[in-house]
Each structure stands twice: as structure tokens, then as C-alpha cells.
Amino acid sequence: MSAVTHVRLSAAVLEMDEAAEVARITTGLREALRSKLRRRGWSSRYPGVSIAPYAQALRCRP
Amino acid sequence: MQALGAGKVFGLLLPERDSSPESLERGRALVDYLGIDHDVQDIAPTLAALGCYRWRDDAIRSVFPHYDETWRSKIAIAGGDKGRFNHFRLVVEDPQGRVAEQRLGLQPYLQIVAATNYKQRIRKTIEYFHADRLNYAVVGTPNRLEYDQGFFVKNGDGSADVKPIAHLYKTQVYALGRHLGLPSSICQAVPTTDTYSLPQGQDEFYFALPYQQMDLALWAYNHHLTAAELAETLDISVEQAQWVFDDIEAKRRATSYLHQKAVLLSSVSEV
Numbered sequence: 001m002s003a004v005t006h007v008r009l010s011a012a013v014l015e016m017d018e019a020a021e022v023a024r025i026t027t028g029l030r031e032a033l034r035s036k037l038r039r040r041g042w043s044s045r046y047p048g049v050s051i052a053p054y055a056q057a058l059r060c061r062p
Numbered sequence: 063m064q065a066l067g068a069g070k071v072f073g074l075l076l077p078e079r080d081s082s083p084e085s086l087e088r089g090r091a092l093v094d095y096l097g098i099d100h101d102v103q104d105i106a107p108t109l110a111a112l113g114c115y116r117w118r119d120d121a122i123r124s125v126f127p128h129y130d131e132t133w134r135s136k137i138a139i140a141g142g143d144k145g146r147f148n149h150f151r152l153v154v155e156d157p158q159g160r161v162a163e164q165r166l167g168l169q170p171y172l173q174i175v176a177a178t179n180y181k182q183r184i185r186k187t188i189e190y191f192h193a194d195r196l197n198y199a200v201v202g203t204p205n206r207l208e209y210d211q212g213f214f215v216k217n218g219d220g221s222a223d224v225k226p227i228a229h230l231y232k233t234q235v236y237a238l239g240r241h242l243g244l245p246s247s248i249c250q251a252v253p254t255t256d257t258y259s260l261p262q263g264q265d266e267f268y269f270a271l272p273y274q275q276m277d278l279a280l281w282a283y284n285h286h287l288t289a290a291e292l293a294e295t296l297d298i299s300v301e302q303a304q305w306v307f308d309d310i311e312a313k314r315r316a317t318s319y320l321h322q323k324a325v326l327l328s329s330v331s332e333v
Contacts, residue, residue, distance in 0.1 A: 009282050009292065010278075010295060013278070014281060022242065026064050029201075032226070033199055033224065
């Protein structure tokens, strides 16, 4: 007895809202670059080098 | 590109001796379509200097002694789709088009893979050179099938600062490409390894089934569907479907180390 008996396996299970997915990836990528990578030490990757140009490129505050 | 703007994305086209010309053409079509700055660098001289081709060819000659640079070659997976242990076969083609193949022993297999892994690792080295130069992040593009099944080279194409489509099945990546209006040559391209001189599909090299079917098999496995349900959908036997499920799990186990960070002998809690 499968756990997903209400879903018939077909190509339809892989269908998605492409526009929504693009928006999700766009937002997620910006967030990853602005926040997550910074928290992982991006700004201090090279001591003495400011993250400002990088942040400016993303139009966010360093 | 939509997330950052074309002016903040840098593309790299890094062909080598065994690359398909179509790959470079598709790369050029993509950077033209996106309107991004890019560089083309032939990495064959670098690979030759490192001994990539020599190490590979020496290993091939240990199986086919007459093999030389005028021949073409590839390796192909076998076994897992038939419920047996996965192993690799070496396929060679001489200049007259005569094809021969033989099961690979462990040592030549390891040496061929180690040598060809130079290709992905040199590309990543160049990517990080440009990322350091520009203060950019490196974006990796594995899809879910590749990421889940360990279809990447550790510290090669498996290395990146962010992997924005790793959650998407390959079928969904193609759908996104069509939605974004990418050139048809890209949307219709058959996935290949583009690593060996003989043409080689990803399914032939690594996966048990073509990607459209592998995506469904992985989805079914992830959602705890039965082998019978997969078999009915793919029009294969229940036994074959179970072999595919077993192969998914075997590849996860065999490649889990690719995802792991280096093991520390004592924790360093400060970082």
C-alpha cells in the first residue's frame, strides 16, 4: 500500500507553475547572495576587502 | 540572470579536446540570448600539461593495447538496471569505425575516472578564479536527479556557492527553459556527459533509465510508491521497477561521501 495512493504516477506529477517557480528561484537566489552567503563569511573572505561593491551590485546595504 | 541583471553575471565556456562542438555552440547561443559578458577558454592544453589524457589513455591501453590518440572511447554503466551490482564497460572505436568493448577492472576504471575528473575540476578552478577576480559567487546547476544520485565530481562540477535548481527534477528544468524562451537547441538538447570522445548519453553513463523515466522513478521512490505502480506507469515489469528503486538507493549510498564536508578528528566549535 503506497503512502500516496491518491496520486496516480504520471508525467503530471512533475508539472509545475513555471512562472511561480521562476519567481521563487529569483527570490531565493537574491536571498542566498544577500544574506546566506554573507552570514557564511563572504564579507570577510578577504580581510580588508569590503563587501560594499558586491552588495552594491545587488542593490542591498552592505 | 533575472535575479541579478545581465551586467552582474559572467559566463564561462570551457571546451576541451573531447568536447562536442554542439556544446560550445549551445553555450554561445545561451550567452548571446542572456546578453551576458563571457569568456571562452580551451582547457585542453592545461589538461594535457597535467597528464589528463595520458593517464586516461594509459589505463585504456591496459585493456585495449592497440588504442592510441586516433581512437575514441567512453565508459558505460551496466548491471544496476538488471538487479546486479553496477560495473562499467569500456567502449573503444578505432579509426575504421570498428567498436569493441570490455568489462573494466577496478584499477583501469579508477584511473580513467580520476583522469577525466580533471576536466570538471579544472573548469571549477577557472570558475573560482573569475569569481575571486570579480568578487562574484559561483552558481552550480545540478538538477535534483544529478544532485540526489551523486552525478557530479567532488570539488569539480559539484562545487559551488549556491545551487538554485538542485530541488528541480530534470524534466522541470527543461520546462523552465521552455518557459523562459531559451533557444530551442538548448531546450531540445539530449543530456550528455560531454566528457568522453565517443557520444555518450547520461543514462548510458550513469542512470538506469532515460531522464524522463528516471525522474518519475525518483519521484515515485521519494513518495513511497510501490514498484508495481512505477512498473505500470513506465510499462516495465515489477521486477525491473524494483531494480530501478534498488539502484536509486545503491547510488545514494555509494555517493553520499560526495556531499560530505571533510571529517574533523575533533570539533572546532568556534566556526
